[in-house]
Amino acid sequence: MSSPIRQLLELITESVETLEKVCAKNGTAIPNLYEPFAPPSEAFRVDPVAAEAASVISAAALHLEAILTPPQVSLYRMVGGHFKSTALRACLESNVTEILREAGPQGLHVDDIAAQNGQDPKKLGRFLRYLATNHVYRELQPNIFTNTRISSMLDTLKPSKEILADPARKHDNTMGLAALASHHLDEAFKASAYSWETLADPKTVRSEDPTAAPFGRAFKTTDTLWDFHARPEENIRHHRFGIGMKGIQALQPADAILTAFDWKSLPPGSVVVDVGGGIGSVAMPLAAQFPLLKLIVQDLPGVIKEAQEVWSAQMPNAIKLGQVKLEAHDFFKSQPQTNASVFFMKQIFHDWSDQYCLKFLKQLRAAATPKTTLLLMESVMPFACHDPSADSNDGVPGAVPKEAPAPLLANYGAVNEMGYNADIDMFLLFNSQERTILHIDELLRNTGWKMTVVHRQPGDSTFLQSIEAVPV
Numbered sequence: 001m002s003s004p005i006r007q008l009l010e011l012i013t014e015s016v017e018t019l020e021k022v023c024a025k026n027g028t029a030i031p032n033l034y035e036p037f038a039p040p041s042e043a044f045r046v047d048p049v050a051a052e053a054a055s056v057i058s059a060a061a062l063h064l065e066a067i068l069t070p071p072q073v074s075l076y077r078m079v080g081g082h083f084k085s086t087a088l089r090a091c092l093e094s095n096v097t098e099i100l101r102e103a104g105p106q107g108l109h110v111d112d113i114a115a116q117n118g119q120d121p122k123k124l125g126r127f128l129r130y131l132a133t134n135h136v137y138r139e140l141q142p143n144i145f146t147n148t149r150i151s152s153m154l155d156t157l158k159p160s161k162e163i164l165a166d167p168a169r170k171h172d173n174t175m176g177l178a179a180l181a182s183h184h185l186d187e188a189f190k191a192s193a194y195s196w197e198t199l200a201d202p203k204t205v206r207s208e209d210p211t212a213a214p215f216g217r218a219f220k221t222t223d224t225l226w227d228f229h230a231r232p233e234e235n236i237r238h239h240r241f242g243i244g245m246k247g248i249q250a251l252q253p254a255d256a257i258l259t260a261f262d263w264k265s266l267p268p269g270s271v272v273v274d275v276g277g278g279i280g281s282v283a284m285p286l287a288a289q290f291p292l293l294k295l296i297v298q299d300l301p302g303v304i305k306e307a308q309e310v311w312s313a314q315m316p317n318a319i320k321l322g323q324v325k326l327e328a329h330d331f332f333k334s335q336p337q338t339n340a341s342v343f344f345m346k347q348i349f350h351d352w353s354d355q356y357c358l359k360f361l362k363q364l365r366a367a368a369t370p371k372t373t374l375l376l377m378e379s380v381m382p383f384a385c386h387d388p389s390a391d392s393n394d395g396v397p398g399a400v401p402k403e404a405p406a407p408l409l410a411n412y413g414a415v416n417e418m419g420y421n422a423d424i425d426m427f428l429l430f431n432s433q434e435r436t437i438l439h440i441d442e443l444l445r446n447t448g449w450k451m452t453v454v455h456r457q458p459g460d461s462t463f464l465q466s467i468e469a470v471p472v
C-alpha cells in the first residue's frame with residue numbers, strides 16, 4: 001500500500017489526465033486563475049466527468065496541504081477566518097475590484113487605488129497583499145495589484161465612479177453575489193463574533209428560538225433578522241439582502257421543480273399545496289407545464305398580496321380559471337387543505353430549528369390523506385465520513401450521496417464547503433440549520449411521516465435534493 005501522499009498524488013495525476021482529455025474533446029478550457037471570471041471559463045464543468053475530475057483534484061490538493069503544512073499554520077488558516085473576512089470586506093466595500101477592472105491587466109499601484117476610493121493606501125496595501133497570498137487578488141509587482149478569477153466574482157460590472165458616488169444603490173441590477181457577500185461580511189460576520197457568548201449563556205445555549213440567534217446579541221436586539229430589516233433605518237441592509245437572495249434564486253433554475261417529482265403520475269385535478277411557497281415562483285413553471293393540476297400557494301398575508309400582483313401580471317388566467325389559488329395561511333396553524341395529493345415545502349426546513357419543524361410537520365400530517373405525498377426540497381448535508389447505510393440494500397434510495405474515492409474525505413472536504421457555510425450562517429442569523437439525511441428522517445418519523453426516496457441532481461451532492469415521504 002502506497003503512502004497517503006502517493007495515493008493523493010495518483011488521484012491527482014489520473015484526474016488531470018481525465019480533465020484534459022474531456023476538455024480537449026469538448027473544446028472547453030481549464031480556467032486561468034489570472035483572468036476574470038466569465039461564463040465560458042466555467043463551461044468545462046458542465047461535463048459531469050470533468051466536474052468530477054476537478055472536484056477530486058481540488059479535494060486531493062487540499063488533503064495534501066493538510067498533511068504537509070505545519071499544523072500550527074493550518075490551524076491559523078482556520079483561526080484567521082475573520083482576518084481574511086476583514087481584509088475582504090475592506091476591499092469589497094471600497095470597490096477595489098471595480099477599480100482594478102478599469103485599470104486593466106497591467107494592474108494599479110495601491111496609492112492610485114486609494115486615490116480613487118479614499119482609503120489609506122498603507123492599510124489597503126496590507127489587506128490586498130493578504131488576499132493576494134490567498135489568490136484572491138494578485139500582486140504583479142511590489143504594491144501593484146490586479147484582479148484574479150476569484151476577486152472578479154465581487155465585480156458589480158458598474159463604473160467605479162457610479163458606485164463610489166451612490167454606495168446605497170451599488171448592487172441594484174447586479175447578479176447579486178457581491179450583495180450576498182456584503183451581507184455575509186456584515187450581519188453574519190458580526191453575529192459570528194457573538195456565537196460563543198450565545199452558546200456559553202445558559203439562557204440561550206439550548207434555545208431553538210430565532211430571537212436567541214447570535215445575530216440578536218451582536219445587534220443588541222430581540223428582533224429576528226426579518227424584523228430588524230423591516231425597520232425604516234435598516235432599508236439599505238434590507239435592500240441589499242433582497243438582491244443577494246435573488247442572486248441565489250437565480251442560481252437555482254425555477255424549473256428544477258419539474259424533475260423533483262413524477263408530476264405526470266398525478267391524476268388530473270390533483271391538489272398540490274406549496275406550503276410557504278413565497279410569491280409562487282416555483283409554482284409558476286409547474287402551473288405552465290401541468291395545467292391539469294390544481295395548485296395552491298400558501299404563505300403569510302403580506303407575501304400572498306405580493307403574489308397576487310405577480311400572478312395577475314404573469315399568469316392571470318391560471319388564477320381566473322381556478323387552476324392556481326393563492327392562500328394566506330400560517331403553516332404553524334391547522335392546515336385548511338385536507339385533500340392534497342402533494343404537500344410541497346421548498347427551503348422551509350432550513351429556516352427553522354427542530355421544535356418549529358415538528359410543529360408544521362404535525363399540522364401537515366393531521367391534514368394528510370393516506371395517499372398524500374410530502375415533498376421537501378432542501379440541501380441535504382453529507383457526513384464528512386463514509387455513510388455505512390450505503391453498505392446495506394434496505395436504505396432509502398438516493399439517501400446516500402456519491403462519495404469521493406479514498407483516501408479523500410467522503411464529502412470531498414472543503415471543495416463542498418458552501419453547504420456547510422450555509423449551515424453555520426443559519427445558526428448565526430436564525431438559530432436554524434441545514435440538516436443531514438438522518439436528521440431529516442428523524443423529524444419525519446417523529447411526526448408520522450416515512451421517507452421513501454431522495455432524488456439527487458446529477459453530480460450535485462449538497463444543493464437542493466428532493467425528498468419524498470408518505471404518512472405512516
Ligand SMILES: C[S@@+](CC[C@H](N)C(=O)[O-])C[C@H]1O[C@@H](n2cnc3c(N)ncnc32)[C@H](O)[C@@H]1O
Nearest residue numbers: 276277278282299300303329330331332346347
Ligand atoms: C426561504 S423562503 C422559501 C419560499 C419558497 N418556498 C421558495 O423556495 O421559493 C421561506 C418562505 O416561508 C414563508 N413563511 C415564513 N413563516 C411562515 C409561516 N408561519 N407560514 C407560512 N409561510 C411562512 C416566508 O414568507 C417565505 O416566503
